[in-house]
Amino acid sequence: MSAIDLASARAHILAAIDRDATALRQLNADIHSHPETAYEEVYAHDALTAFLETRGFNVRRHTYGLDTSFEAELGGDTGPVVVICAEYDALPNIGHGCGHNLIATSSMAAFLGLAEAVKKTPGIAGRVRILGTPAEEGGGGKARLVEAGAFKDPDIVAAIMAHPMSLHGMKDGNHGIAGFKMVASHKTRVEFRGRGAHAGGDPWNGLNALDAAVAAYTSVSMLRQQIQTDERIHGVIEDGGTVPNVIPDYTRMNWYIRSPTAARADSLLARAKACFEAAALATGCSVKYIPTLPADCIRKRADLPRSPSEPHAVPSIHGGNEPTQSQGNVSHVVPSFHGVFGIPTAPNIPGHHPEFAKAAKTDEAHEEAIICARGLAMLGLRVLTESGISEGAKRDFHAS
Structure with missing residues (x-):
């Protein structure tokens, strides 16, 4: 088999995300302006699935017994699977004070980019899947998805996503966190x-x-x-x-x-x-x-080596201390990555704050989400094309 043209694959990722730049900004705004609480994310579910369907993806709606979950996939019938998790619920009386409109946008953009690379780059045998995960805020959505079998596919090699936080909480001028503690x-x-x-x-x-x-x-x-x-x-x-x-x-x-x-x-x-x-x-x-179903602590993985050939990856630091996030439940059944990207806010504004909700709708926050999407798609590409990444994560997962 000939070598995979990774430069071409990366170019496909960037082109796909850039091509839908205007539509992704509108999707972000639509979800932000229709905040819905746990298991009530009807507008977001319909907006996200329609977005995928208009781009030719075969979408499964109302998956795994949850009315506001969905799933779409690109690739062959076999081969390793990278799952990109998308959140989109809001907080009562605050709206998107945790920025899940940005998570939905970032995950969608990452899926579009990685799907384009898989489709157009000869030699990539893997698959990419986006999974809509409702009810992060107090509803245990991912815990229910785990119980319902959303991550039982033995070909899943990674489940990835990223979450926004206030940029002022980052250290040393970084815009993202790759490894941090969740409870x-x-x-x-x-x-x-x-x-x-x-x-x-x-x-x-x-x-x-x-x-x-x-x-x-x-x-x-x-x-x-x-x-x-x-x-x-x-x-x-x-x-x-x-x-x-x-x-x-x-x-x-x-x-x-x-x-x-x-x-x-x-x-x-x-x-x-x-x-x-x-x-x-x-x-x-x-x-x-x-x-409700408990949220588990996230299982730590070995450090993911960062390739110097990935200029669009989010700068990463290690450390930090984050509250509960049910990606932790996922990390106990499949190798997982849960990063964080920073968005501009006023000083001392944490998540779950009305001012954070206002910040989450800005153009600046959207741009950070898109930068993160490029990094997530590049990560997914490495998992699918560099056997050392997926095999190392698998060994680390089973050893721990």
């Missing part, structure tokens, strides 16, 4: 049920579910003094009753419990549940848990 997380709603009564007339006949929620919150606040510095517990009262003169018979809280490893997150969850159950016992209420 494991349990997300659970806690329901307390008591007995209603007139707060002024016969309060002694009530069992106050709001007292249970307040006691639970206070207990967890005290527990925080005794947990490790790299652990987090945070929650809100979603339903605290209706009117002051009726003792609430029902309350609901929403809690996130995070720790660097799944084992430590399990242990911390058990300590938090002791607080919830003690609150129920003290107030005479019952307690019930409504868990």
Whole structure:
């Protein structure tokens, strides 16, 4: 077999992304202007799938039992598969405060570029697949996709994506992070049920579910003094009753419990549940848990060597500390890459902030997403054409 013309393949990647520059900018704006929360991403699902279909891709909609997931692929029937994950959900009341419109755009552009290289470069036997992954923000979308078999294809050699963050958080003038820490997380709603009564007339006949929620919150606040510095517990009262003169018979809280490893997150969850159950016992209420699928910590890979012939790859540094991201679940079933690219924001603006949502719609943020897309496509090309990359990742994956 003749050698693969990698220079030509890289040129195809760049040309494909540049050719759709205007359409990608519009896609980004459309998703940003229609923020949708977990499992409600109907507009984004339809916009992304229509975008692919108008470019000749055979798209599977509503995949793996999730109404807002999708999948498209280019390549032959066999050969190694690079999966590019796309997120597109938003936060309640904040919109795209985590910049998932940029993730969708970056992943789409990377898919278009890598697909063009696979299609037009003789000798590349692999396949490229884009997978729409809904409900990153609190819905455990990738965890459900893992359970449903989205990553069971034995030919998958890598699942890749990248996430935006504030550029001011980068060090030494870099615009991206290639290796960083993400934690494991349990997300659970806690329901307390008591007995209603007139707060002024016969309060002694009530069992106050709001007292249970307040006691639970206070207990967890005290527990925080005794947990490790790299652990987090945070929650809100979603339903605290209706009117002051009726003792609430029902309350609901929403809690996130995070720790660097799944084992430590399990242990911390058990300590938090002791607080919830003690609150129920003290107030005479019952307690019930409504868990979501947990997000796992990301498994670290060996460093990916960066080729000097890839000028369009995102500059990378190692380090940083990021919150939960369910690409961690994916990294426990297939070799994975989860990078970060920086976007310009005002100083001290983190993700999940209204000002970050505003920054995520700017031309400057879009350009960073496109630069990252070029890097992701180049990475996918290397995985498909350099056996040492995929084999090394596979060995590292199984060894760890």
